[in-house]
Amino acid sequence: MIDLIFISLAGMVTLGLQTTSMAFLVSSAYKPDLMLVLIVWAGLRLPFAMGAAFAFVAGVGVDTLSGSPLGLFGLIYALVCVACGYLGGVVRIEGRTGRTILVLVAALWTGVAILLARLLRGPIGFGWHVTGWIIAKALITTGAALVVFPCIDWARLGFSKLMGERRPVSRPTDYA
Amino acid sequence: MPRSIRDIAVILLLVGGGLLLIFSSSEDRQAGPVEGxxxxxxxxxxxxxxxxxxxxxxxxxxxxxxxxxxxxxxxxxxxxxxxxxxxxxxxxxxxxxxxxxxxxxxxxxYEFPSLLAQVIGEDAIGWYKVYFINRGSEDGIAPGMAATVAEGVVGRVAGTTPSISKVLLVTDPGVAIDCRVARTRDRGVLSGYLDKECILRYMDLRSQVKAGDEVVTSGLDGVFPKGLPVGTVKQVRRDAQGLFLEALVTPAVNLSEIEEVLVVLGKRGGYDIQPGLEGKR
Known part of the structure; x- marks a missing residue:
């Protein structure tokens, strides 16, 4: 239950930050996808079903605040969360490097998935400028994850202390 | 000598002496030894x-x-x-x-009703070129309507809620605007290029369009009024199949600086008649 409350609050804060403050830091086209970082975190730390459900709902939330067709981000984020949960169960992803690679792959997948979805609707003028954009955006998101991921861990730890929880996380892997 | 007489005598002496000094001294006199x-x-x-x-x-x-x-x-x-x-x-x-x-x-x-709206947000993640404006279906805005500023075309309304609308910008590939090159009158379809430029597609291979030409709306798509500036041709080339010419177009509007837009409230089906006279078309 505490996991659910925490991830819901974190989702709302992330959505708020994503739609407001991020525009002050970088241009709109290159702003980092903080929600994706949270989804990867949820995939690694939360129970499988809860993480996937949250990812889908968060994605739909992003869809409403974006130009994407409703459900696109819901689907992409749910797949990211499921993949992260699966990888977290099969391979022990510990430390900054593993998480960073995971976020980078997830960000690249998100970019490619959106591009494919757009291609289905009509020509988009695919070229190096698009490839470069996807890679640059993925790298920026990965850079943001280096800061954001420990922040979410720290916030979760603080939240669990605040709520008087004995067990700090649902899946105690590599809490920083 | 009685005291009163003595006092009077002293007073008279002093006053008289004073008067004597005043009337006897000249204005530019030298100071005496006593004064020195x-x-x-x-x-x-x-x-x-x-x-x-x-x-x-x-x-x-x-x-x-x-x-x-x-x-x-x-x-x-x-x-x-x-x-x-x-x-x-x-x-x-x-x-x-x-x-x-x-x-x-x-x-x-404009000979059509229009509504001023304020830009209140942009795409949450940045994968789409979208602005959110503070007017929605309650204000009469509907999907497909044109959003413009004084400098030219901004985009097309892609979705509405009762109080907020989503405007797809001309730089997004989801937008398609029927345009003409102002000088040569060649027609083409302009859409976004996932970059700062747009691309004008499906122009005749015999077209004489060249860099620097102005691109305007044709008014034939039933969305945008005729003659609105869209941008300037930056580069002309053949498309991948070699069947048409296509041109990279720099938008006339600096989309990153927009704060308000004017939404043209008109029904789909063309802008060649006055509003209210649709039945007489």
Missing amino acids: LLHAVLRPFQQSVTAIRSRVTGVWRDYVALVGVREENRRLKEETKRLRQERSVLLGYERENRRLKKFLNLKAQ
């Missing part, structure tokens, strides 16, 4: 007193009287800060005023 002696005796005292008075005045002026200066300085700094803020606000109002004046002129140009 008097001045010589008094001068050191006078100089000392003057010097002391000067010091005291200096101390008063430089220190004691400056006790309130710190407070005054703080007050003036606050006032300066306040005035700067006011100036900034006023400059903002001036810019807004100038923009709104342009919109008023633009609105007067």
